[in-house]
Amino acid sequence: MLGGVAARLGCAVAVCGALLAGCTSGGDGPRAPVAGTTPPGAVSASPSPTAAVDIDPAKLPTTAAQAAALVRDVLAQPSAFGPDTVRRSPYESDPRRWAVLGDDCVWEQRALPKDVLASLTRHYEIPASGGRGPLSLSAVVTVHRTAEQADWENAEVLEEMMRCPSQLLRSGEVLTDLTDVPNALGDSGNGYADDTLAETGAYTGDRLGGPHPYVWEQTRIGPVTVAVSAQGAKGWSKTDLFDRLRDPHTRMRAGLRRAIGRDTPAGTGSPSASESTVTKGSRR
Numbered sequence: 001m002l003g004g005v006a007a008r009l010g011c012a013v014a015v016c017g018a019l020l021a022g023c024t025s026g027g028d029g030p031r032a033p034v035a036g037t038t039p040p041g042a043v044s045a046s047p048s049p050t051a052a053v054d055i056d057p058a059k060l061p062t063t064a065a066q067a068a069a070l071v072r073d074v075l076a077q078p079s080a081f082g083p084d085t086v087r088r089s090p091y092e093s094d095p096r097r098w099a100v101l102g103d104d105c106v107w108e109q110r111a112l113p114k115d116v117l118a119s120l121t122r123h124y125e126i127p128a129s130g131g132r133g134p135l136s137l138s139a140v141v142t143v144h145r146t147a148e149q150a151d152w153e154n155a156e157v158l159e160e161m162m163r164c165p166s167q168l169l170r171s172g173e174v175l176t177d178l179t180d181v182p183n184a185l186g187d188s189g190n191g192y193a194d195d196t197l198a199e200t201g202a203y204t205g206d207r208l209g210g211p212h213p214y215v216w217e218q219t220r221i222g223p224v225t226v227a228v229s230a231q232g233a234k235g236w237s238k239t240d241l242f243d244r245l246r247d248p249h250t251r252m253r254a255g256l257r258r259a260i261g262r263d264t265p266a267g268t269g270s271p272s273a274s275e276s277t278v279t280k281g282s283r284r
């Protein structure tokens with residue numbers, strides 16, 4: 001069984017210390033799941049993913065085409081975020097590339113690493129109305145070749161938060177004051193995923209000003225991660241952002257479990273459409 005993301009936080013600290021804060025990592029979308037290869041020099045401290053005994057191996061994708069089909073099947077449609085949600089342009093990311101956080105804490109686009117079979121980000125928006133500014137939303141699904149490689153994705157999120165508490169998304173858009181809360185299977189009401197992560201911070205942009213609330217949540221089930229995020233604007237509270245992310249995140253998790261034959265662990269129950277990582281106590 002997995003020792004938990006909290007244990008890997010110590011691993012990330014050790015890795016960064018050994019490399020004199022020179023750790024690197026990658027991800028998909030600002031701010032979407034981050035992933036890549038195992039950090040150099042960290043082989044002996046590598047995470048041990050949950051034994052996915054309740055996943056049907058025959059239903060796990062083994063090719064890029066199968067993984068791409070799973071990603072599109074699981075990814076949320078705009079309506080999942082509410083009837084007032086529309087597609088942003090571009091709606092979908094380039095499936096051949098994803099965003100990587102460089103040593104300078106600036107996000108840049110790079111080719112998918114070999115350990116990733118498929119990854120795709122969709123972008124949404126709730127248009128400005130009623131005194132509120134436009135709310136930017138995103139959802140991401142990433143399929144790794146193994147659960148261990150997906151596990152490193154969560155570990156690298158923690159490393160990135162410590163290495164770059166302020167991150168430049170693109171010119172004129174900055175995330176600051178980032179904090180992450182991890183929960184392994186069985187922790188803080190997490191009975192439905194191998195790992196969960198919740199990240200909060202502040203978003204400031206040339207167009208929308210700020211700082212405004214920023215929220216990102218990720219779930220790992222076996223070799224697959226799903227994530228949702230929201231970049232706030234005038235009139236939106238952090239609670240509002242969590243509320244908008246709750247249903248699409250829950251639906252994506254449920255869709256993924258159905259697709260790969262994953263049963264909810266016995267005795268823990270399954271999150272309903274009104275539940276989320278946040279309501280289960282992972283939020284500070």
